Amino acid sequence: MSTTELAPGANVAVLRKERGWSQIHTARKAAVSVSLLSKIEVGDRTLTPAVAAALARAFGVTMDEVLGRVPVTQEDQARLSSLRAAIRDYDLPDRRPVEEPRMGAALEAAGRYRDAVDVVGLKKLLPSLLRDATAHAHAANTAEAWMTLAEVYSSVSRYPS
Template structure:
């Protein structure tokens, strides 16, 4: 397929496709999804899986084995204390964007939590299982191991249905995330809409604000990827409304929600929708107060700031923001497509040597 034919089939200009190919423009997730559809593949297939360190392959094989044994439990632990401690450690590692640590931690915790839930059968026990599977989805999505992500959300939903409505809402959020990662944004939005309707009928109190809030944030991201201003505005308005019910960001089930995290999602969506000046303005507002969010949220925040600065032609500020992302969440920056794309374009556009840029490109494994 020639360049002109591919551009036409993807619904983009040949000029834009050419600039992306030679490194003059960054490939956005929305454009990438259109190109993937034109080529008959998924977004994650187009972007490619992140490489697995040799030391992690054994743990990944072990994790897959535990997932397969979901309905074949072994001997349960004597109590839930170690499981709860293990969940706390998992949430901490996830918050730090410590991908290697999460992978090392998951197999034993998942096996213990699953065996215990089969033994006692309580909603709290099954909620713990769903939380671990949410961690599996998070790890798999970061690396674009989408076969593992898809399997994780199926198991997560099975556990959540035996737990409580908030855990079901979180499972739906992660399910919509698999469509986000695969580039099927419209289906992801349908999953969110279905989950919102279900949550409105089942959740109450603080759980209602938290559950509906995280669902609308997922909807906001999905709508931004397809440039649907009306749907994005609706999800943004609803997310802000529920964030008002939570004065300060809170973490629950390994996920954060509140005014600060809502602002980071709004900023990211502005970048997706090419509202770069609005994104920078929102970023400046976020930075007026000390950021309390964990690295797993702050790292992508700076990646999105780098994308906005690059689109506005400010390469130095783009490099500053990208360097911040690498400083805060290096393991995530190494595999995240936003980080990789921004750095690819920066190295392509810099015609003269830039020691800081070259050092970052070397860390990322990008030729320069």
């Protein structure tokens, strides 16, 4: 089994939200300031070893888990391969045309998954959405199409697949 890494601050947010904890509750349990925790989660401050250790104790997990080093299952490896393929094969012949309403709905769903920190749902959706958005951007060649692709890449870059 291999591992992949989330950004440490994003991983802290995932761990906190998985438990249904607020930033205030988490900060109190870890004996850190709410301001510091908030800045770590959004990437404005570095997660130091001391704060990572305090959060690990509060969450009841290892330092590796707080730092975002998580095991990658075979299913996740397959999804990662699918995501990599989507990046490469957007312009293969015999590809079905991209339906903008369907792509827009998928992009909205990706946003909901991302906002809810639903990594599983996001991982399932991203390969086809990335393929469609890339094909559409190249075919339409409009600023709006390229911005849509940038939004999809933003979703891809935040979470492992």
